[in-house]
Amino acid sequence: GWFPQKREGSCGLPSFEVSQLTLHDSPCLTMDLRITDEDIIAVSEAPRNKSGRGRKKAGVHILDTFTRAQKCYFEVSESTINCCDVGQGLICIGSDDSKVRLYRRSSAVTSGGSCSSCCTGHGG
DSSP states (O other): OOOOEEETTEEEOOOOOOOOOOOSOSSOOEEEEEEOSSEEEEEEOOOBOTTSSSBOOEEEEEEETTTOOEEEEEEEESSOEEEEEEETTEEEEEETTSEEEEEEEOTTOOTTOOOOEEEOOEEO
């Protein structure tokens, strides 16, 4: 947890800079987040279309940790993404369709760029 900081014999509460980003239109939930030194990875549910019929695709947003600018976005599935994890240039996501998808990120992804990803995932 966050505990009061003790400096020079006195206690103080931690302070935070709070900012907010809108990644997708409502109603759509952010289902999981992962933060690395360079990226914030947010995965979403697959929201219903405004007409109430069908679904939009769930997606993955990759943001710059420092500027919070979107580096990349890609759609994944018409099933809601429940979880994600990252490591060694990979993004692993699990979704309601019982599939686990593994994406290897191109080193060419820059701010405002597109993600070229290769799905090597499998169901399970």
